[in-house]
Amino acid sequence: MTLTVSPKDIIARRVAKELNYGEVVNLGIGTPTRVSNYISPEMNITLQSENGLVGMGAVAQPGEEIPDLTNAGGQFVTIVPGAAFFDTAMSFVIIRGGHVDVTVLGALEVDERGYLANYWIPGRGGPGMGGGMDLVVGAKRVIVAMEHTRRDGEPKIVPRCSLPITAKRMVDLIVTDIAVIRPTVEGLVLREIAPGLTVDEILAKTGACLIVPDDVGEMVA
Amino acid sequence: MSKVKTIQEAVELIEEGMTVMLPGFLGVGTPKALIDALCEKRTGNLTVIYNDGAFPGVGIGKLVRCGLVSKMISTHTGTNPELVKAIAEGLIEIELLPQGTLVERIRAAGAGLGGILTSTGVGTEVEKGKTIMELGDATYLLELPLRADVALLYAYKGDTSGNLVYRNTARNFNPIMATAADLVIAEVEHLVDVGDIDPEHVVTPGIFVDIIVRGCD
Numbered sequence: 001m002t003l004t005v006s007p008k009d010i011i012a013r014r015v016a017k018e019l020n021y022g023e024v025v026n027l028g029i030g031t032p033t034r035v036s037n038y039i040s041p042e043m044n045i046t047l048q049s050e051n052g053l054v055g056m057g058a059v060a061q062p063g064e065e066i067p068d069l070t071n072a073g074g075q076f077v078t079i080v081p082g083a084a085f086f087d088t089a090m091s092f093v094i095i096r097g098g099h100v101d102v103t104v105l106g107a108l109e110v111d112e113r114g115y116l117a118n119y120w121i122p123g124r125g126g127p128g129m130g131g132g133m134d135l136v137v138g139a140k141r142v143i144v145a146m147e148h149t150r151r152d153g154e155p156k157i158v159p160r161c162s163l164p165i166t167a168k169r170m171v172d173l174i175v176t177d178i179a180v181i182r183p184t185v186e187g188l189v190l191r192e193i194a195p196g197l198t199v200d201e202i203l204a205k206t207g208a209c210l211i212v213p214d215d216v217g218e219m220v221a
Numbered sequence: 222m223s224k225v226k227t228i229q230e231a232v233e234l235i236e237e238g239m240t241v242m243l244p245g246f247l248g249v250g251t252p253k254a255l256i257d258a259l260c261e262k263r264t265g266n267l268t269v270i271y272n273d274g275a276f277p278g279v280g281i282g283k284l285v286r287c288g289l290v291s292k293m294i295s296t297h298t299g300t301n302p303e304l305v306k307a308i309a310e311g312l313i314e315i316e317l318l319p320q321g322t323l324v325e326r327i328r329a330a331g332a333g334l335g336g337i338l339t340s341t342g343v344g345t346e347v348e349k350g351k352t353i354m355e356l357g358d359a360t361y362l363l364e365l366p367l368r369a370d371v372a373l374l375y376a377y378k379g380d381t382s383g384n385l386v387y388r389n390t391a392r393n394f395n396p397i398m399a400t401a402a403d404l405v406i407a408e409v410e411h412l413v414d415v416g417d418i419d420p421e422h423v424v425t426p427g428i429f430v431d432i433i434v435r436g437c438d
Contacts, residue, residue, distance in 0.1 A: 050320065051246040052390045068377070068391035074247035074276075074300070085389055087396045087424075088246075088272075089328050092321035096341060120317075120346070125309050127299025129347075130273065134321035137341045168344030 007177035011145050013038045014219060015104055015175050018143060023101035024048055026135055029073040032104040032145050048100055050091050050131040055083025096138040103139035105132060107146045109161045112208045114170030114183025116144055117163035136167040148176035148205055155207030178202060180219060187211050192219040223381040224433045231406045231434050232258040235371055240268040242369040242402050244394035247273055248280035252375040252408035254436045260287040268292040270369055274301030296320040322364050324397055330366035331400025337364050372402035379409035383430030384423045399429040406432045
């Protein structure tokens with residue numbers, strides 16, 4: 001029997017390897033939330049949640065939910081020893097004030113400038129930026145965690161975002177289910193590709209130009 | 222002097238067309254009994270300041286379902302398809318802004334400040350119509366104070382003079398909104414006597430609260 005890992009988990013596992021000992025990390029809703037499944041306690045990572053919490057633990061088991069204790073996605077969660085609660089102003093002092101080391105967010109599009117779009121689809125409306133704009137402006141490092149293409153197969157990594165951008169900031173890293181890409185002032189540099197895939201296959205699924213160096217590595221599983 | 226009133230007495234003071242601040246994050250930290258009473262009283266045409274769309278029929282979602290909201294000032298609507306639909310159909314006007322900006326605009330109003338400068342939103346749709354300022358190497362948007370006619374708070378515990386204590390992540394916008402409305406009504410789960418809350422533990426001092434109601438009434 002072969003165990004298959006979902007694309008979301010491939011992304012989450014790879015993002016977790018970008019985190020350093022002792023960092024303060026904010027994980028967005030969806031795929032980014034799964035990153036916490038791959039952080040070992042020895043890493044001493046502190047999870048910040050913009051609804052007013054540092055020291056967030058795992059999602060609460062059914063039957064063990066604590067009233068009024070949720071994450072930014074509305075799921076019941078647990079806390080770890082040393083956790084702290086605070087109001088929204090303090091939460092954004094932490095976020096906007098540069099006290100978050102890494103933010104991991106999903107995106108609808110990322111472009112050759114390293115800009116991301118993740119909050120509004122004109123005509124369809126929503127979902128809204130929530131704390132995303134502040135996180136992209138304020139966090140020391142921004143990692144985009146998303147599937148490489150849309151559900152219909154169209155690329156999400158494009159020459160220029162067609163959707164409204166979230167911030168005028170170049171993100172630090174893009175991690176997808178099939179590639180790791182680093183935005184630079186020269187353009188998007190392909191750093192790693194998933195085992196079993198060729199560079200050409202990645203390029204075919206990418207709308208933007210990618211710089212392909214000689215030392216493209218294999219995505220660590 | 223006791224500030225305790227019944228929920229009915231409290232909602233009588235909320236009128237058609239008012240701007241209402243409601244704290245909460247996806248329904249957590251939002252008063253329940255006050256919203257139920259507003260829906261029963263059918264006070265409509267409200268401008269509601271709330272972080273998100275919550276969920277259909279929950280928290281602010283209940284006011285939306287009851288058709289009492291004409292405008293939302295919010296950061297996120299995506300969790301409530303009923304709200305998204307009402308916005309798309311033009312039934313509810315939306316002013317969308319970043320969460321850190323929303324809370325600081327409210328804080329500015331409560332703190333007597335003329336506005337705040339933030340880099341969030343620079344170079345995006347959010348900057349449209351706003352004053353952009355260059356200071357040193359940085360670019361900022363001038364964001365103006367945001368007040369309301371009434372704020373409806375939710376606290377875990379309150380004393381009869383209005384001192385409030387919150388629980389877990391239900392604190393969120395409550396302490397900030399307490400400072401920025403003409404009328405502040407707090408719904409508490411547990412009502413205690415003055416002196417029963419250790420002053421070191423008070424999060425919102427009672428001077429900010431005009432009326433206190435029991436959620437279970």
